[in-house]
Amino acid sequence: MATPKRKKLFQWDFWNFVTIAAFLLVLLFLIYPLFNIFINSFIQEGKFTLETYKDFFSLKYYYSSLTNSLIVCSLATIFAICLGLPMAYIMARFDIPFKKTIHILIILTLLSPPFIGAYSWILMLGNNGFLTRFFHGIGLNTKSIYGLHGMIWVFTIQFYPHIYLYVSGALKTIDSSLEEAAESLGSTRWEKLKTVTIPLIFPTLSTGALMVFMASFADFGTPMLMGQGIKVLPILAYEQFISEMGSNPAMASTLSMILLAVSTSILFLQRYLVSRKTFTMSSMRPPAIIKLKPFQKFLAMTYVFIVVGVSIIPQATVITTSFLKTNGPVFTSQFSLDSYREVLYRVPKAIVNTFTYASVAIAFMLIAGLLLSYVVVRRSSKLSSLLDALIMIPYVIPGTVLGISLIIAFNKPPLELTGTWIILVIAYFIRKLPYTMRSSTAILYQIDKSVEEASISLGVPPMKTFFKTTAVLMIPGVLSGAILSWVTTINELSSTIVLYAGSTATITVAIYSEVFTANFGTAAALASILSLSTIISLIIVTIISGKKGVSI
Numbered sequence: 001m002a003t004p005k006r007k008k009l010f011q012w013d014f015w016n017f018v019t020i021a022a023f024l025l026v027l028l029f030l031i032y033p034l035f036n037i038f039i040n041s042f043i044q045e046g047k048f049t050l051e052t053y054k055d056f057f058s059l060k061y062y063y064s065s066l067t068n069s070l071i072v073c074s075l076a077t078i079f080a081i082c083l084g085l086p087m088a089y090i091m092a093r094f095d096i097p098f099k100k101t102i103h104i105l106i107i108l109t110l111l112s113p114p115f116i117g118a119y120s121w122i123l124m125l126g127n128n129g130f131l132t133r134f135f136h137g138i139g140l141n142t143k144s145i146y147g148l149h150g151m152i153w154v155f156t157i158q159f160y161p162h163i164y165l166y167v168s169g170a171l172k173t174i175d176s177s178l179e180e181a182a183e184s185l186g187s188t189r190w191e192k193l194k195t196v197t198i199p200l201i202f203p204t205l206s207t208g209a210l211m212v213f214m215a216s217f218a219d220f221g222t223p224m225l226m227g228q229g230i231k232v233l234p235i236l237a238y239e240q241f242i243s244e245m246g247s248n249p250a251m252a253s254t255l256s257m258i259l260l261a262v263s264t265s266i267l268f269l270q271r272y273l274v275s276r277k278t279f280t281m282s283s284m285r286p287p288a289i290i291k292l293k294p295f296q297k298f299l300a301m302t303y304v305f306i307v308v309g310v311s312i313i314p315q316a317t318v319i320t321t322s323f324l325k326t327n328g329p330v331f332t333s334q335f336s337l338d339s340y341r342e343v344l345y346r347v348p349k350a351i352v353n354t355f356t357y358a359s360v361a362i363a364f365m366l367i368a369g370l371l372l373s374y375v376v377v378r379r380s381s382k383l384s385s386l387l388d389a390l391i392m393i394p395y396v397i398p399g400t401v402l403g404i405s406l407i408i409a410f411n412k413p414p415l416e417l418t419g420t421w422i423i424l425v426i427a428y429f430i431r432k433l434p435y436t437m438r439s440s441t442a443i444l445y446q447i448d449k450s451v452e453e454a455s456i457s458l459g460v461p462p463m464k465t466f467f468k469t470t471a472v473l474m475i476p477g478v479l480s481g482a483i484l485s486w487v488t489t490i491n492e493l494s495s496t497i498v499l500y501a502g503s504t505a506t507i508t509v510a511i512y513s514e515v516f517t518a519n520f521g522t523a524a525a526l527a528s529i530l531s532l533s534t535i536i537s538l539i540i541v542t543i544i545s546g547k548k549g550v551s552i
Contacts (some may be wrong), residue, residue, distance in 0.1 A: 001092075008065065010479075014466045015374070015379055015542055016461055017102065017182065018371045018372070018375055018382065019375055019379075019383065019387065022236050022264050022371075022372055022375070022378075022386060022391075023390075024389055025389065026387070026390045028247065028431055029406075029426050030390065030393060030394070030428075030430055031390070032409055033238055033402075033406050033408065033410075034260075034345060034397075035403070035406035035410035036405060036408045036409045037255060037256050037257065037405040037408055037409075038261065040249060040250060040253040040408055041053070041090060041250060041253035041254040041256070041257045042250075043250060044250040048266070049213050051540060052250045052251045052253075052254040053164050053254055055249075055251070056254055056255070056275075058175075061231075061265070061267040061321070062251075062255075062306055063143070063237065064231070065231040065232055065233050065235070065236040065255075066233055066262070068230060068231060068232045068337055069217060069232040069233045069234075070146060070399075071148060072148055072151045072152055072155065072216060072223075072232060073155070073212075073213045073216040073217045074213070074215075075152045075467035076151075076152050076156050076159065076185055076212060077209050077212045077213045077216070077217045079152065079153070079160075080155040080159050080160040080162065080163050080209070080212045081160075081163055081208075081209060081212075083156065083157075083160040083163070083307055084160040084161065084162070084164040084208065085161025085163060085167055085205070086169065087106075087163075087164045087168075087303075087304060087307055088163065088165075088167035088168035088171060088301045088304065088315050089161070089165075089167075089171060089193075089302055089422070090163045091103070091168050092167075092171035092172050092287075093171060093287060093289065093290055093294060094289065094290050094291075094292050094297070094300055094498055095289050095297075096292075096297060096300055096304065097301075100387060102304060102308055105308050105311070105312055105536060106161045106311065107161060107538060108306060108312070108315070108369075108534065108535060108538055109157070109158065109161055109308075109311040109312060109315075110158070110162065110165075110492070111484070111488065111492065111537075111538060112314065112315060112530075112534055113221065113492075113493060113508065114158045114159075114215075114219050114221060114222045115219075115220075115221025115222050115224070115493055115508070115511070115512065115531065116315075116318060116392075116491075116527045116530065116531070117154050117157065117158050117222070117226055118154045118221060118225045118313060118316075119153075119225060119318070119511070119515055119523065119527065120217055120227075120313065120314035120315075120317040120318050120376070121145050121154060121314065122145060122146075122225060122515075123321060123331075123524075124145075124228065124317060124521065125142070125144065125145035125289075125315055126144060126145055126146065126238075127144050127146070127280075128129065128330075129144075130331075130497060131143070132144065144239035145226065146226050146227075146228040147226070147227075147228065147230060150226040151169075151222055151223055151226050151227070151232075152459070154221065154226065155212070155215075155216040156224050157209075157311055158215075159211070159212040159215050159216060159306075159308060160212070160311075161211050161311075162208045162211040162215070162492050163205070163208040163209065163212065164208075165208070166204045166205065166207055166208035166211075166295045167201055167204060167205055167374075169198075169204065170201040170203075170205070170425070171206040171287070172202070172287070172550070173195070174197065174200055174287060181282060188510050200472065201272045202273075202274070206270050206273055207270070207274075209270070210266065210267065210270045211430065211539075213266055214263060214266070214267075214395070214396065215446060216265060216449075217233075217234075217259075217262070217266075217398065218234060218259075218263070218397075218399060218400070218494060219234065219397030219494065220235065220238065220398075220399065220400055220493055220494040220497060221232045221323040221493045221494070221497075221508070223235050223510060224355065224512070225512075225515060226355075229302070232256065233255060233259050234398055234399075234400040234494065236255055236406065237255035237256050237259060237401070238252075238400055238402050238404075238498060240252040240256075240498065240515050241404050241407075241498065242258050249408065252404055253404070255291065255407070256400070256401040256404050256405065258400055259400070259401050260331060260396070260397060260398075262498055263396040263397070263398065264396050267395075267396050281367040287324055292446045310507035311532065315531050318524050318528055318531060319524075319525040319528045319531060320529040321520070321521070321524040322524035322525040322527070323335050323337070323342070324339075324521070324524075325337065325338060326338070326521035331520065331521070339519065339521035339522050339524060339525035340525045341526070342522050343356035343522050343525045343526055343529075346522065347505075347510045347522075348502070349505070349524075350505045350510040351507055351528075351529065352505050353421070353504060353505065354490050354506040354507040354508075355423050355490065355533075356421075356484050357421060357425050357428065357489075357504075357506065358489040358490045359427050359486070360429065361402065361425050361428035361429045361432065361481050361485075361486075361489055362485060362489070363431060364429050365433055365436040365482050365485055366436070366478060366479070366482050368429075368433060368436070368479055369437055369439070369475060369478045369482065370439035370440065370471055372391065372437060372440075373437060373440035373441045373444050373474070373478075374388070374444065374466065374470070375387065375550075376388045376437075376441055377441055377444045377445060378444070378449075381432065388437075390433060390439055391433060392434050392437075392493050394430055394432075394434055395430045395434050396435070397431070397433060398494060399427075399493070399494025399495035399496075399498075400494050400495065400497075400498060402427055402430065402431055402495050402496055402497040403427060403494070403496075403497070403499045404499030406418075406423055406426065406427055406495075406499065407423075407498065407499065409472060410423060414444070418493075418499075419501040419504070420501075420504070421504045423499050424495075424496065424499050424500065424506075425498075426503055427495045428489045428492065429464065429533060431492070431495060432485040432488055432489055433485075435481055435484060435488070436478065436482050436485050437481075437483045438481065439477050439478060439480055439481025439482075440474060440477060440478045440482075442469075442482060443473075443474050443475060443477025443478065444477075447470065447473050447474065449472055451469060451470070451473070452465050452466070452469060455468075455469050456459055457473075459531070476544055480541050480544050483537050483541045483544075484532070484537075484541060486537060487533070487534050487537045489539070490506075490507065490508075490530060490531060491534070492506075492508060493506060493508040493512060496508055496509055497512065507529065507530055508530070510526055511523050511526045511527055511530075514526065518523075524546060
């Protein structure tokens with residue numbers, strides 16, 4: 001009598017291999033570095049100690065950086081809501097012209113690096129800015145852009161598109177019958193907005209606010225350029241780690257852990273608030289576009305054009321000044337290509353490095369986005385949910401923290417990566433993978449399982465079906481996410497400034513260095529190259545998403 005075959009507890013197949021490989025990579029390049037930085041925060045001169053934490057909470061030099069960070073980020077988030085919420089309502093509900101152009105300009109504002117915006121406003125409103133000189137010339141003693149107020153201004157203008165994008169999407173899907181019911185009960189338009197519309201969109205509004213807070217909290221370049229002695233947490237962590245007076249890795253690790261603790265706490269607070277104020281509704285009757293009277297349309301368009309106009313001033317300033325001749329740190333009124341010639345002569349490697357490293361990182365992101373999204377969506381389990389959660393951790397990790405953690409983890413054998421281009425690619429891959437993952441999973445949810453089942457029923461093996469059918473259908477969504485990740489990668493400064501060596505400097509590092517050495521012409525030329533790359537990438541994404549129905 002034949003004995004029945006014992007059922008295997010674990011079936012080895014390609015997707016299990018992908019899952020295990022993903023866990024190993026996440027553990028090696030994310031969890032292990034973070035664990036190292038956590039342990040390092042308690043070690044000083046080879047001994048376990050709580051001194052660094054005690055110093056942080058007792059010495060004003062340290063704890064004031066947290067206070068400054070919270071003030072800047074909280075006010076920037078509030079002002080971004082004040083700008084982005086009306087913008088989203090006008091764009092989603094009213095019949096105003098040039099909507100597509102305005103939408104692209106708003107996204108361009110978001111994708112441009114904040115420190116370029118900071119640099120542009122310094123050129124205009126700095127101690128020797130051309131608007132500052134103009135105002136002084138007519139007798140107005142305006143305050144310089146430097147300081148906390150300047151950071152708040154730059155972050156507000158830079159990040160209000162987060163609010164706009166999230167809220168406009170939510171406003172388009174609200175069930176209009178709920179608002180109509182409020183109107184039938186005698187509610188005015190303001191009462192309806194306050195009691196029905198805003199509560200309904202609160203989850204997405206809070207998500208946009210979270211993105212503004214996180215982006216402001218993690219940013220390195222803007223506070224470094226505009227602080228003039230005022231410290232925020234990312235700057236202090238960087239200075240403690242890389243200091244001319246001798247580094248203090250224990251304090252740098254402590255500051256990094258506090259950065260991580262604050263950003264994680266804000267994330268959990270947002271989740272808690274959303275869980276208490278979540279509403280379920282049908283999206284069968286989206287709101288109709290309202291036709292405005294001429295004067296109302298004029299007011300709406302005036303608001304939109306002022307906000308968008310101010311938003312694109314930094315890009316326009318950078319591009320214009322890049323073609324001006326310089327006399328030392330001062331721009332003259334003569335047009336010239338000298339800045340571009342100097343860039344190509346002095347820092348060509350930084351340009352090559354930027355696009356090379358970003359392209360290598362994106363190639364890995366494309367592969368990971370295709371494979372891991374399939375594991376998360378089609379082979380859903382507790383293990384795949386855990387993997388998805390781990391991959392999303394970099395959403396709340398400031399770039400400075402990630403950079404410091406990677407150096408602490410990989411600055412000695414057996415895996416010595418510090419100072420190499422590989423560690424930069426790893427940082428970009430880990431930090432930007434969540435964006436590609438979200439776009440990949442979103443497109444996969446839209447692909448009906450029956451497409452794969454039909455292919456398999458015709459005798460095509462499951463693996464071949466994935467690569468020849470599912471992956472092909474997923475490409476537009478994955479590619480859109482990857483291109484947007486590529487844009488944020490070429491504009492990345494926070495992690496790059498910690499990880500780069502002389503031979504691995506990128507455009508953002510070169511701009512940062514040029515600004516601090518008062519070479520404003522070459523800084524403008526380099527910033528223009530980044531802005532042009534961002535515009536081209538955005539056009540490509542718009543074409544892809546427009547043809548395939550993928551949302552940007």
